[in-house]
Amino acid sequence: MSEGVAIAQTGQFIASRGGHRFRLVSEPADGQACGTVVFVHAFAEEMNKSRRMAARAARRLASAGWRVVQRDLAGCGDSSGDFGDATWEHWLADVREEVIAAQSHPPVWLWGVRAGALLACAALWPDARCKLLLWQPVVSGAQHLQQFLRLHAGARVAGTQSRSDAPSPQQLLRAGQAVEVGGYRLTPALADGLAQASLDVPAGFDGRVVWIEVSASEPLQMSLAAQRGVDALAGRGVAIDATVIAGPPFWQTQEIEDCEALLAHTNERLTTDGPRPLDGAPRATLPARVEGRVTP
Numbered sequence: 001m002s003e004g005v006a007i008a009q010t011g012q013f014i015a016s017r018g019g020h021r022f023r024l025v026s027e028p029a030d031g032q033a034c035g036t037v038v039f040v041h042a043f044a045e046e047m048n049k050s051r052r053m054a055a056r057a058a059r060r061l062a063s064a065g066w067r068v069v070q071r072d073l074a075g076c077g078d079s080s081g082d083f084g085d086a087t088w089e090h091w092l093a094d095v096r097e098e099v100i101a102a103q104s105h106p107p108v109w110l111w112g113v114r115a116g117a118l119l120a121c122a123a124l125w126p127d128a129r130c131k132l133l134l135w136q137p138v139v140s141g142a143q144h145l146q147q148f149l150r151l152h153a154g155a156r157v158a159g160t161q162s163r164s165d166a167p168s169p170q171q172l173l174r175a176g177q178a179v180e181v182g183g184y185r186l187t188p189a190l191a192d193g194l195a196q197a198s199l200d201v202p203a204g205f206d207g208r209v210v211w212i213e214v215s216a217s218e219p220l221q222m223s224l225a226a227q228r229g230v231d232a233l234a235g236r237g238v239a240i241d242a243t244v245i246a247g248p249p250f251w252q253t254q255e256i257e258d259c260e261a262l263l264a265h266t267n268e269r270l271t272t273d274g275p276r277p278l279d280g281a282p283r284a285t286l287p288a289r290v291e292g293r294v295t296p
Helices: 045-049 051-063 088-102 115-122 141-158 169-174 188-196 224-235 260-271
Strands: 007-016 019-028 036-040 067-071 108-113 131-135 179-181 184-186 208-215 239-246
Touching: 007 051, 007 088, 019 051, 036 051, 036 088, 036 115, 045 051, 051 067, 051 260, 067 088, 088 108, 088 115, 088 188, 108 115, 115 131, 115 141, 131 260, 141 179, 141 188, 169 179, 169 188, 208 224, 208 260, 224 239, 239 260
Parallel strands: 036 067, 036 108, 108 131, 131 208, 208 239
Antiparallel strands: 007 019, 019 067, 179 184
């Protein structure tokens, strides 16, 4: 963690529909937060792979003066229930609860990682006083689901699925049956919600969007799908700040990876909202950036 103000972290279980949710709050030790950042984690194994980066970012933001709320969604982490019991609506309700609670401590940033960005956008309502921080956001839930289900095909190649003529996960889901993919039990209710999700904001949304992509290859360039998503929001008049930085795809690497430039850039972008300066915080060398479009 970079040098800054002392922080305090408090974990607790809070009552919610169908049981309890684990909630971790990181904030300045003196309680004088400049605003709230609500974290929305990634989907399935990407959630686990990105936990370290999310934890580091939360502590660093707290050291910069922010109050950061990290909640394990229903059936995930230390919250009650199993992943196979969760639905998209359950997760949306979890995020909305935190956004509503955060409205009394503005400004509010909703921070989504990967598929968490889809949830963050879907949880907004037109007059919600929120801004969006998106880390490597998923643009299409249907495509993300398809990629996740490919794990099943990979298991067949590796020999962990004995019957090559068995129904595919897609076929089972369409038939109303749950499937197990990569150690996660996925129900039609959750799969359908993810498949129907796309990255968008409600009409009347007037918050700022900070969209950060990470690339391990040169030249630094957004994917075509991401660029289309950025252009679509910019075309609607949304104030969007999009950047590509160099770093490993920590949400999917075999080993747990760090991306220091992402931490530094996240602090830099949120600093414009008035957090305390980070004394001695490292600064990343950033690529050229323009509003609504990224240039390598």
